[in-house]
Amino acid sequence: MTAYSMLALPGEIASFFLSKVGGSTLPPLLNALEAYYVVDLLLSETSQADVDAIVNIKSRYGITSNWQGDPCSPQDYVWDGLNCSYNGTAPIITSLDLSNNSLTGPVPDFLSQMLSLKVLNLTGNRLTGTIPVDLLIRSQSGLLLLSVSGNPELCASVSCNDNNNKKKHVVPVAVSVAALFVIIVAALAIWRWSLKRRKKQEVEAGEIMVAQTRRTSEALESRKLKRQFTYFEVLEITNNFGSVLGRGGFGTVYHGYLDDIEVAVKTLSPSSVQGYKEFQAEVKLLLRVHHKNLTSLVGYCEEANNMVLIYEYMANGNLKHHLSGDQPDILSWEGRLRVALEAAQGLEYLHNGCKPPIVHRDVKTTNILLDAKFQAKLSDFGLSRIFPNEDDSHVTTTIAGTPGYLDPEYNITTWLTEKRHVYSFGVVLLEIITSRPVIAKNDDADKIHLSNWVSSMLDMGDIKAIADPRLHGDFDVNSLWKVTELAMACVSETSSERPNMTQVVMELKECFATEMARTREGSSSPQSNNAINLMALNLHTEISPLAR
Structure with a gap:
């Protein structure tokens, strides 16, 4: 039996009461309860022209992720792959990312209707035919940042359209021989x-x-689109390098705006230890690979001695910052598992989704960035290496990376393998669990690696003492055990004993699902044999947003 009401209930408290039917010896049983509340949206609805175009895209390609409701409103729940501008009377879509979605067929003409679009990413699909002329013209004039690589059967040239038009206008001439x-x-x-x-x-x-x-x-x-900017354009984007986000071995990172899209602009210092080769490696790699858990390269500048990388802006900084002891907002256990899973998915893509595979060589918590929604993305690919052939089990390289995250076996052999990643990621997992430094000094002023400290605590069987005390025990102990065992397997001294990244992703998915179920688990208790007091909802309490 299903009971429901089509009318909203007024007031701040809504109470429900069930009684058993006559002759029943058991209290009533409730299988499910759904509660909705009305939300007044402060923003206007998205521009109708953009809505029509994006709905056509959803229908054409059968996109079923979170594409429900209004694309840009509310602002905190913008559809995946979209960026919107809220400067006008109605929100408009300025960026659309449809990369790596297995899209097939020609690029639809209705994308040209989205005149406010500044960035369109179609890379990594199976699109065919030609690109609509209007999109090509806007791209060539600098009004649209268009990315279409990874579609081998898609022609990104005006000449393709010219050839098609000529074919359409060829009129066969038949001459009657008999005449x-x-x-x-x-x-x-x-x-x-x-x-x-x-x-x-x-x-x-x-x-x-x-x-x-x-x-x-x-x-x-x-004039082929290479996403290359002049140094003068970089000055405009950063407002003359007016806002510093951070400094590192590569150089200084500045905050900027490309049109109305926030970006992070990383400049190469003349004294940078990373150098020109790493700059070139990062540009080539990020123009080639695309994944939701890898930072996106918006563009770059290589003009005289000025070398600049322009990335998507990651509003919540790096993971190391959120694990540090002086950070007031503590990442929950569920949040940590989500970040770990997403970072692992990025690494797994580099290993198995790229042909040939790619090894990052500098996996650490400072190179895992978090966007405004705390989605994790790997960054800093300057030290990455590509395996020359898919059959190669390793390549020999000079040792590169960060102390504490380096695979001991790699230090001895200089053989670079995919399991090199796994060791570094295992150290990251231990940081996520403990929030302790990778290398610390003990009471005797000796340096001790985090994996050795965790191993000593496990020998005493004290698993709770390993977890970050700021979590206050708000986690499932079995989940903590499983993640800790996974991390220790990743940092095994022998690479053959380590899992691969596909196995790591599978294990983390299970742990994350278990923790999500625990945190969302509800409870109710019977008040008497005759009735159950079901629920009192305070409508001012924050609950999850409605599906859009």
Whole structure:
């Protein structure tokens, strides 16, 4: 039996009461309860033109993630893959990321209707045919940052559209052979002379068109979108480097705006230990790979001695900052598991989603960044290396990385393998569990690695003492055991004893699901044999947002 009301209940408290039916010896049983409340949205609805276009995209490709309700409103629950601007009377969509969604078929014309679109990412799909002319023109004029790499059967050139148009306008000419026999010799001669003249004109016109098409293609190739900015444009984006986000070995990172999109601008210091080779490596890699758990490269600048990388802005900084002891807002156990899972998914993509595979070589908590919604993304790919062949089990390299995260086996052999990542990620997991430094000094002023400290605590069987005390025991002990055992397996001294990143992702998914179920678990208690007092809802209490 299902009971429901189509009318809203007024007041701040709503109480429900069930009684058992006559002749029953047991109290009533409640299988489920759903409660909704009305929310007054302060923002206007998204521009109707943008809504129509994005709904067409959703229908065309069958996108089913969180694309429900209004695309841009409320502002905290914007659809995945969208960025919106709220400066006008109605929100508009300025950025659309449809990368790595297995999209097929041609690029739809209705994307051209989204005139407010500044960034369109279509990389890593299976799109075919040509790009709509309007999108190409906007891209060439700098009004649209268009990314279409990773679609081998998609032609990103105006010449493709020209060829298609020519095919559409070719009119087959059929000449009846039988009619030639009834034409007198004089008429035949005139006709043949006229035909030769017309063919000559067509050939000359065709040569002119081919030349024009070739010049257009060459111009497009020279202006091919590389997401490369001039140094003057970098100065505009950063307001003359007015706001510093941080400093590191690479150089200084500044806050900026590309149109109305927030970006982080990293400049290469002349004294940088990372250097020009690492700058080139990071640009080439990030222009090639795309994943929701890898930071996105918006663009770069390479002009004289000025080398700059422009990334998407990560509002919540790095994971190390949120695990430090002086951070007032403590990441919950569920939040930590989510960050660990998302970072692991980024690494797993580098290992198995890229052909050939990629090894990061500097996995650590400062290189795991968190966006405004605390989604984790790997960053800093300057030290990354690509395996030359898929069959290669390792490559020999000079040792690179951060002390404490380096695989001891790698230090001895200099063999770079995918399990090198796994060791570093195991150290990250131990940091997430304990919030302790990777290398610390004990009472005797000796340096001790975090994995050795955790191992000594496990020998005493005191698992709760390992966890960050600021969690105040708000976690499932079995979940803590499982993640700790996974982390210790990752930091095994012998690489053959470590799991691969696919196994790590699977284990973390199970732990995360268990913790989510625990934190969302409800409880009720019977008041008597005759009735159950079900619920009193305070409508001023913050609850999860409604599905959109």
